[in-house]
Amino acid sequence: MIIDYRYHIASLVAVFIALGIGILVGSAVLGNEGIVERQKQLADRLEIQLEELRDKNEAVQARANNLEIDNNIQKQFEKQVLPPLVAGKLSGKRLAIVETNSYGFRDDLINALTMAGATVQSVTTVLDGFELTNRKDRIISELNLKENEDEKIIKLLAAETARGILTGEKQAMLNTLAQVDLLELSGDYGVPIDGIIFIGGSQDQTLVKTENLDYPMIDYFLQQKLPVFGVEETNVTFSYMKSYQKKRVSTVDNVETVPGQLALVMAIAGKPGHYGVKPTAKQLLPPFETTGGVGSGQSVSGNTRP
Known part of the structure; x- marks a missing residue:
């Protein structure tokens, strides 16, 4: 089964948006540089995870494409070899x-x-x-x-x-x-x-x-x-x-x-x-x-x- 990471990516994007809003609110209202820094660190980690998920999704998609090509080749092969194998039997x-x-x-x-x-x-x-x-x-x-x-x-x-x-x-x-x-x-x-x-x-x-x-x-x-x-x-x-x-x-x-x-x-x-x-x-x-x-x-x- 092909794993689709789009749902995970969408979730991470939503987290980024929430963090962005949190950073703005933290800067404007609290003025607490420590909170803002921690939020930035968390955002950096999430960005790394997002990039890893993108890489995995690309690898899975490439594998799926190769399997589809192999499957099509197999089907073509079978269609070509069946007639001579059954002819006259x-x-x-x-x-x-x-x-x-x-x-x-x-x-x-x-x-x-x-x-x-x-x-x-x-x-x-x-x-x-x-x-x-x-x-x-x-x-x-x-x-x-x-x-x-x-x-x-x-x-x-x-x-x-x-x-x-x-x-x-x-x-x-x-x-x-x-x-x-x-x-x-x-x-x-x-x-x-x-x-x-x-x-x-x-x-x-x-x-x-x-x-x-x-x-x-x-x-x-x-x-x-x-x-x-x-x-x-x-x-x-x-x-x-x-x-x-x-x-x-x-x-x-x-x-x-x-x-x-x-x-x-x-x-x-x-x-x-x-x-x-x-x-x-x-x-x-x-x-x-x-x-x-x-x-x-x-x-x-x-x-x-x-």
């Missing part, structure tokens, strides 16, 4: 994305998957964690549901949404949920897919419904022998990684970053694991093979943990 793969935290995700995730040769067939966003408030009666009526408990309804909707993504048989139900603002639908449904990416992690605890929402969907896809990958961004307040890992699916906890996107591509390409920067991760990246330098075909580990 997912050639022909057809993927579906399911987002259960309602926040949306960055376009560069799909860009990374596309650069790797994959096609994102559909993106399904669950809104408000399938919150049924003011919608329950309509949903029960229009979908002819026999369940009445919220948790059971959410589990049912989750499982049927997963079925609709894969088979296309539940398009009417998906459209109904979209009409009541419980789903956002994009892409083609009922087409063959080779894997599903779940985007979780939340800033709002009320949206954390992994057992009722994520699990029924994940279970359905796993039952269909399809690989599932659970991802989230680094700075989420409530992480889903432990919950996803209970289902024995690969996870990436920093998917908004280039290393996270590379890890996801490699996991989909056949190197499952738990990748990222959080305590739930085992490695930053999967091991990968080089064609030179270290030795042809030699495995190089992306492990950053002791």
Whole structure:
């Protein structure tokens, strides 16, 4: 964190003004040269402290500028090296994305998957964690549901949404949920897919419904022998990684970053694991093979943990 000394400087300036007034009053009213001299000495010490603070502030600002330059260089480097690192690794793969935290995700995730040769067939966003408030009666009526408990309804909707993504048989139900603002639908449904990416992690605890929402969907896809990958961004307040890992699916906890996107591509390409920067991760990246330098075909580990 960058320390801003401006507030300290402002305080010292106020002290100087007060001292100036005190010196004038002391000279005019009291005529006490001793008091005036002590005030001058104090002013001199404060001036030295002010100068030191200015020097520190300049040093901190210079350091901040250097860090910003380094960060920009790092980002440029990552953007340039990602395309050749992922090129062709997912050639022909057809993927579906399911987002259960309602926040949306960055376009560069799909860009990374596309650069790797994959096609994102559909993106399904669950809104408000399938919150049924003011919608329950309509949903029960229009979908002819026999369940009445919220948790059971959410589990049912989750499982049927997963079925609709894969088979296309539940398009009417998906459209109904979209009409009541419980789903956002994009892409083609009922087409063959080779894997599903779940985007979780939340800033709002009320949206954390992994057992009722994520699990029924994940279970359905796993039952269909399809690989599932659970991802989230680094700075989420409530992480889903432990919950996803209970289902024995690969996870990436920093998917908004280039290393996270590379890890996801490699996991989909056949190197499952738990990748990222959080305590739930085992490695930053999967091991990968080089064609030179270290030795042809030699495995190089992306492990950053002791």
